[in-house]
Amino acid sequence: MDDSTSGDGPICLAITFFLLGIGYALPVVMWPTIDPSLEVKSTGTMNLYTLTAWGGLAHFFYAWRGQNLALGVSSAATGSWAWSWRPMFLGILALILGVTALGRWFIPVRIFDGVVWVYFIPHFLKAEGIFQKRAAPLRRDNTLLLMSFAYFSIVILAHEFWAEHQVLAFSLGVAMILAIGYWGGLAALRSKDRMPVTLMSAFLVGETLVWSEYAPYMSPTFADGVYGFHVAGASFYHYTRAYAFGIARQSTGSLKLTDLWLSIPRILIVQMMVIVLGILIGYAWPVKLMSRSSPELLALLLSGIWAPQFFTVWVGWHLLSSDAFPYYRRWLARWS
Numbered sequence: 028m029d030d031s032t033s034g035d036g037p038i039c040l041a042i043t044f045f046l047l048g049i050g051y052a053l054p055v056v057m058w059p060t061i062d063p064s065l066e067v068k069s070t071g072t073m074n075l076y077t078l079t080a081w082g083g084l085a086h087f088f089y090a091w092r093g094q095n096l097a098l099g100v101s102s103a104a105t106g107s108w109a110w111s112w113r114p115m116f117l118g119i120l121a122l123i124l125g126v127t128a129l130g131r132w133f134i135p136v137r138i139f140d141g142v143v144w145v146y147f148i149p150h151f152l153k154a155e156g157i158f159q160k161r162a163a164p165l166r167r168d169n170t171l172l173l174m175s176f177a178y179f180s181i182v183i184l185a186h187e188f189w190a191e192h193q194v195l196a197f198s199l200g201v202a203m204i205l206a207i208g209y210w211g212g213l214a215a216l217r218s219k220d221r222m223p224v225t226l227m228s229a230f231l232v233g234e235t236l237v238w239s240e241y242a243p244y245m246s247p248t249f250a251d252g253v254y255g256f257h258v259a260g261a262s263f264y265h266y267t268r269a270y271a272f273g274i275a276r277q278s279t280g281s282l283k284l285t286d287l288w289l290s291i292p293r294i295l296i297v298q299m300m301v302i303v304l305g306i307l308i309g310y311a312w313p314v315k316l317m318s319r320s321s322p323e324l325l326a327l328l329l330s331g332i333w334a335p336q337f338f339t340v341w342v343g344w345h346l347l348s349s350d351a352f353p354y355y356r357r358w359l360a361r362w363s
Contacts, residue, residue, distance in 0.1 A: 050075030196239035
């Protein structure tokens with residue numbers, strides 16, 4: 028696979044399309060226990076969300092390995108003492124996981140999930156900038172995309188409200204169009220580096236206006252399917268782009284340490300292991316988390332990792348950990 032330029036983008040996009048179709052059309056139920064927070068999902072959207080979640084677990088595994096290898100590079104550069112700071116970073120990871128789990132516990136599920144997926148946008152943009160080796164988009168371009176996705180999220184996730192306030196939803200959409208134009212949208216669309224982000228903002232605003240008009244006719248299951256399609260598509264594309272970028276960097280020798288598991292066959296093995304284990308856990312231990320009715324502590328723990336309803340906890344953990352890691356490395360460098 029070529030270095031991560033425009034060459035692998037279409038390949039990753041094609042794989043994303045295939046995975047979206049497989050997730051929706053899969054004739055078997057991957058996770059049989061439907062949590063009340065996911066009760067609006069159809070069989071197809073539940074399978075798609077499960078596939079997205081389990082693809083995420085494999086992605087998080089490789090992200091953690093990358094962070095671990097990076098700490099190894101720091102250790103080699105600064106001396107063996109740096110290895111002693113790995114437990115501290117593991118403690119930071121545990122603290123972040125605790126914060127996200129508490130957030131999921133106390134915040135209404137729809138709000139928590141919406142916040143996590145909006146927070147995912149800067150992570151996605153930062154990664155795409157690295158993969159495409161383009162200049163970083165202007166902050167206002169990223170802000171507009173965040174606002175556009177937030178507009179999309181509140182209209183879809185709260186479609187019952189907007190069904191009765193269509194004029195307000197339309198007004199917000201017009202305001203978003205004016206904001207894109209006022210903050211240099213035309214100039215951005217003419218710029219090779221800025222165009223993708225601004226074009227995505229324009230698409231989301233236009234699409235959301237369509238759904239705001241359709242809101243009176245939406246069922247909760249349909250709205251969930253629309254939102255899940257976007258979340259899954261962005262996630263699958265991000266997973267495949269990250270793998271392609273890592274493989275390309277290793278093949279060019281630009282990594283100081285090599286991850287022996289970062290190859291297409293081994294990525295597929297890891298992913299299939301996650302899926303098979305998830306299916307076994309779902310069918311063998313159909314327990315509800317946070318319930319005292321099950322004496323199976325191991326089953327409770329495994330379900331906490333694989334259960335789709337808790338996927339956003341792990342997404343939030345991954346996003347916060349990814350943002351914290353550069354600061355931790357700089358702190359190590361300062362004290363070396």
